[in-house]
Amino acid sequence: MGRRIALLVGCLLVVVGTATAATASAAGPPRPGTTDSGLNETEEATLWSKVPPDYWAARPGEDTTVHELATGTELTFTEPPGLADRWNRYAYEQYRPGGTDVSVHPEGAYTHSYSYIEDAHATIFSMEPSTRTYVESDDERLYVAPEGTLRGVVDYRVDVPEDSDSGGGSTTYRLVDHGIDEVRFYVDGEVVDTAAGTHRPAFEYDLEFDAESLTLEARIEATVEKTVRPPPDSDRSTRTYTYDVWIEVWNDYEIEVYDVEAGVDRVRYPDGDEGVAITQAQPWQGYTLDAAGEAEIRGIWRFFLARRPGWGWLVESTDRGTNPRESHALPVAVNAYPSAMAPRAKPEGGEPTILRTWGPTRETPRSRLPETVAVEVVETNYTETYGLAVRTDGVDPEDVTVHGIVDGVDAGAQTLFEEPRHIRETELSARIVEETDSEATVRLRLADADTGEPIDLEAEGASAFSNARSGYLEIDGRRVRTDEAGEATVRLTDPGAYEARYEPAHWLDAPTAYAGATATVRWHPLASPTNWVGFGVRVGVALLPFALAWYAGKRLGRLVRFGGPRRRE
Incomplete structure (x- = not known):
């Protein structure tokens, strides 16, 4: 008699590890200029930033200048290079699954095994266009374009037990069928597309701006038939069991949809x-x-440019272990x-x-x-x-x-x-409105040069980028702001010439942009007729004792004469 036994297994999240350099040149990146990718030697030399400096032996006179430079240093770009997509299109076609008893996967992938299915994985190969961005020591982001292509690879192997004999009876196994039943593409946990069983699924996508994750999932199935034959002298009959097993594996990435809305x-x-x-x-x-x-x-x-994390090289997993695989x-x-x-x-x-x-x-x-x-x-x-x-x-x-x-x-x-x-021209005036012997009051007035409207520097306004006042006036090392009338007053105590200067706020910081302006004012206590009269009075008062003494001495000299004979009448 025959029985079909279905075995179920839970899902596995395939996590990609950190990429490392290849341990053998045969399993790592190909030497630039040795592939048929359509990229020239110089272009291929820029792809492998994670390759150690001595990975390829130098060939002076044979390698291009850029190739020689790339051997000892990293080559960087001022804009996101399109070479990644061109190479990945080629490299994706170079992936070859391993067959029934070999699973081929990147060295950084986690594989899962259950029952007869071994080393199963579904791994994202590339998301194009995309950029991995290193923002801070604890902040790394994967930005993807709203429209693009996700490429993945899926593989596994089937481990069929060996036949055995016992007590005259035997147990044999036969692989009836196996394959990738379906591959699914998820956005934020929702299936948006599926593909029939394939080792190289690819999906086009058009993402909403708030999308946060992309997932590649594959369901792998296998059917194994087990036949148990009793010894010839047994009264038992031959029995056949059919096992249908399946496993689901997936790989997902947290993303940020990238768009320019400047x-x-x-x-x-x-x-x-x-x-x-x-x-x-x-x-x-x-x-x-x-x-x-x-x-x-x-x-x-x-x-x-550098290899994707987890893709240092490819490996082949068999029932005897793993070995690096040469592949582009x-x-x-x-x-x-x-x-x-x-x-x-x-x-x-x-x-x-x-x-x-x-x-x-x-x-x-x-x-x-x-x-x-x-x-x-x-x-x-x-x-x-x-x-x-x-x-x-x-x-x-x-x-x-x-x-x-x-x-x-x-x-x-x-x-x-x-x-x-328009950055508007301004006019700044400065005049003395009041003065004493010890100080002068200067009135500053700031106005729009075209309209004559006063400029109020005390009013706050919002620009597209910040809230800021429209600048300030500076005179004698002091900063002041005008009022609604566009005026401000300053007291000066030291005689001299003063420059008043309007320092406008940067046009980024103010709703109305103005140009700077200057004005000059001079002050001295003797600068006005009134102060000249006052000055004269003060000088006169100060000199009066000396004038009186001179006058008295002159009169006394007339009354008393020294050094000569007296006249007689």
């Missing part, structure tokens, strides 16, 4: 120059101000890090000029980068460039392009104002 603030300076400030909540690469991309502002992020099926990933060489404006030494960068302060992620990667990451705390403001000689909003840190995710800037705000 805002731009523009102003026009009195000389015709323009100020441009762009903000973007998620990390971003920078922006270009012209259609040709020659005027470029780069943020703090730079990029390198090694995916690479784009990695972003805060660079000590940024931010920068291009071309250097001219326009555009970076005015300000702002964002949250972060700790350096140096300790989180792979040990074998040596790049110019920031050494200490850094400011993540959420915003970049520049001054340039003019810009067409249609030509402004904001570039993300995920390959291909770019966008035109959404203007906050249809026309640029």
Whole structure:
């Protein structure tokens, strides 16, 4: 008689470990220029940042310059390179499953076994486009584009017991059937697509912005027939048992959907120059101000390519153990890090000029980068460039392009104002309104040069980026702000010439942008007719005793004469 016994097994979360360098050149990355990937030797040399410097023996005169450079140092990029997707398309096709008794998987994957199914795994090969971003020592993010492709690999092996004889009877096993029944693609725990059994499933996706996880899951099945034959002299009959076993394995990643939703603030300076400030909540690469991309502002992020975590090399698992497998099926990933060489404006030494960068302060992620990667990451705390403001000689909003840190995710800037705000000219006057012998009261007045309207520096206003006053006036080392009438008073006690200066708030910080202005005022106690009269009175009073003494002496000298004979009448 025959019986079918179904064995169930729980699910396994396949976790990818940290990638390490290959232990043998045959199992690690191929030497640049030796594949048919469609990439040239120079391009392939930039893929393997995690490879130790002495991994490939140098061949002076044969390797390209970039290849020789890549042998001893890491090659970094100023923008997310598209080479990762080009290589991964090729590498994905190089993956070959191992057959019935061999399971092929990356060295960092966790495999699961149950009953007759051994070393089963479902592992994400790549998510393109995507960028692994090292933000802080405890903050590593995987940004994926809203639209992309997830590629995976699935494999297993079937371990059929050996036949045996006992007491004249025998037990034999036969593998009836096996295979990958179905592969599923989940977004946030919901199935969004499935594929018939395949060792290389691939899924296109279009993600909502709030998606948080992607999962690849595979159901693997096997049917084994067991036949028990009794000894010839037994009264028992031959029995056949059929075992249907299945296992589900999966691999998931926490993600952040990446998109560029930038805002731009523009102003026009009195000389015709323009100020441009762009903000973007998620990390971003920078922006270009012209259609040709020659005027470029780069943020703090730079990029390198390296094998995906857990994909140091491929291994073959059999009932005798594991061995490295030579294969080009090694995916690479784009990695972003805060660079000590940024931010920068291009071309250097001219326009555009970076005015300000702002964002949250972060700790350096140096300790989180792979040990074998040596790049110019920031050494200490850094400011993540959420915003970049520049001054340039003019810009067409249609030509402004904001570039993300995920390959291909770019966008035109959404203007906050249809026309640029004008930085308005101002007029500053200073005059003495009251004075005494010891001090003078100076009234400062600040007004719009075009309209004559007073400028109130005490009023607070909100800009697109902060709440700030519109600046201050400074005279004699003191700062004051004007009132609703645009006026402020200052008392001066020391004679001299004074310069009053209007220091406007930066156009980023004020709802109305103004240009600076200066005015000069001079004060001295003798500077007015009234003070001259008073001065004369005081001098006269001071000299009166001397004048009286001189006059008295002169009169006395007439009455008394010394040194001559007396006249007789």
